[in-house]
Amino acid sequence: MNTLAFLILSLPVLSAHAFGAEAPKGIAVEDLERALGGPVYGQSWALVIGINEYPAGSPFRPLNFAVADAEAMQDLLVRYYGFPAENVTLLLDGQATRAGILSALIDLGECSKENDRVLVYFSGHGHTVELPREGKRGYLVPYGVKLREQDLSGAAKVERECVPMTEVRQKARLMAARHILFLIDACYSGLSVSGKSPQAVPYHLTTIASRPMIGILTAGRAGEVAYEDPDLGHSAFTKKVLDALTPVAGTVLADTAPQDQPDGVITLKELAAYLTTAVPQVTQGKQNPQEAQEDDGQFLFIPTEPTRPTPPVVQPTRPTVRPEPGRGGQTKINSVDGAELVWIPGGSFLMGSDPKEIDALWAKTGWDADWKKFATHESPEHRVSVEGFWAYKHEVTNEQYGKFMKATGQPKPEYWEDANLNDPKQPVVGVSWDDAQAYCKWAGARLPTEAEWEYAARAGDERLFPWGDEYPPKTRCGNFADETVKKQKEFANWPIVEGYDDGYVYTAPVGSFPANPFGLHDLAGNVWEWCADWYDKYPGAQVTSDAFGQKFRVLRGGSWGDSTFFLRCSGRCRSAADNRSSFVGFRCVSAGRGP
Secondary structure: OOHHHOOEEOOOOOOHHHHOOOOOOOHHHHHHHHHHOOOOOOOEEEEEEEOOOOOOOOOOOOOOOHHHHHHHHHHHHHHHOOOOHHHEEEEEHHHOOHHHHHHHHHHHHHHOOOOOEEEEEEEOEEEEEEOOOOOEEEEEEOOOOOOOHHHOOOHHHHHHHOEEHHHHHHHHOOOOOOEEEEEEEOOOOOOOOOOEOHHHOOOOHHHHHHOOEEEEEEOOOOOOOOOEEOOOOEEHHHHHHHHHHOOEOOEOOOOOOOOOOOOOOEEHHHHHHHHHHHHHHHOOOOOOOEEEEEOOOOOEEOOOOOOOOOOOOOOOOOOOOEEOOOOOOOEEEOOOOOOEEEEEOOEEEEEOOOHHHHHHHHHHHOOOHHHHHHHHHHOOOEEEEEOOEEEEOOOOEHHHHHHHHHHHOOOOOOOOOOOOOOOOOOEOOOOOHHHHHHHHHHHOOEOOOHHHHHHHHHOOOOOOEOOEOOOOOOOOOOEOOOHHHHOOHHHOOOOOOOOOOOOOOOOOOOOOOOOOOOOOOOOOEOOEEEEEEEOOOOOOOOOOOOOOOOOOEEEEOOOOOOOHHHOOOOOOEEEOOOOOOOOEEOOOEEOOOOO
């Protein structure tokens, strides 16, 4: 039976810009298009790679933020710079093998045409080897690399396991695109491009837009370490790339030319000038980006939203979540159940949904009008402040719940014997609100408030879903009703996310999908998560409902049986506290001082 039989759900809200609504063009862009006789670019293509996981015992330690860096870069390109979501290939961890990276580069050669642009972003480890006869060669270190410490100086072994920057350059030669840019966030792995500095190219917009180029920006010089900082939630290099290119209040930090008069077009020259100043500042001079390019063109970043003040648009964007400074991303282990907790720094954010956004969403998607009434329970938007707290990185598993039963004599939950749902690493299901409360008390924790849950899901920005704004989502965003579910006879009539396939019919082992920028997994799908609150109207709400009051408990996040529009950060659900559903589980949080 569909999850709708157990739960009363609310509907998603996407702001208009999430669907790529066309924004007014700046004067410089209009002049440039007239000079070029059409759009600046034909198509925009990107390959975005992030690798946190490296083998145990490897000389390459696991990283904390490479996947988050890659996901943020994908979001930036799609949301603000006109890269169609279907043209952005995202390779995370196990997808980013040596063969996978090289194959994706070849794919770009097959897809790109002469008036296109191509951006390749890599966040992971890099390595440089002294060659026996011809100097040094840089490498990108892929997922699954099989090297020991003593192998790192052996050119042949490194060549076999890693991706040579010389081969990356060769693959770039297969691309017909006019402008090609590599952003390499790794310890120095060689420039792969020889030639001038982008900052030496004179600023003449029509000329640099029409001429070809291959360029590269790397995170640092030879011998420098590429730093990750929990305070930033990203690596230093990528955080500054995001700062440089994210439009804020109508401006883009890197847009300084010509002569410090922003024109709405950000060139590689401008980006390089910003990064070579900003990254050394944030790393106290320990990391100094390097840049080079061939030919006389310039890769151009042209925001698809206005970067200068313009008349108000119909659908305003959501104000950004503002986390306070703190050691976000730090972890600790609960000694009672062995769960890993992540520190969520306190801050304030705009909770809920705007009715105008809801109207725009339904007009855009054509979703069932009957469900629109439930979205009114998410209004009005209201500002909420949240103190810092520790959150379980994953939903509570069957293995952890088994420890609780053994220690306390707690009865088995519903579905405990169901082979589809009882793997030790799957989230526990069939637990009531009181069951979840009892577990939390035993573990020295508690259930999150509804505000804490939404704040953690948004993870420091205005994202509409825990994975970002993309709709429909790409693969590896979470476990929800998909093509795999549809193939099962008993679920054949369920609404699903068309074209999406996460590979699971029922719950997935926790952590099977990438974490959000705060480091939390499975906030979208897998299981609905109990919150501490009664289901009630928001402050200032005009809507009335028999469901409000001390009747139902709040559930958040959606489950393996839900379609995309139930999975937003602001989506609310309610259920009787004694409901023990196969779609419902929980995660714990705890108060306390941060790291």
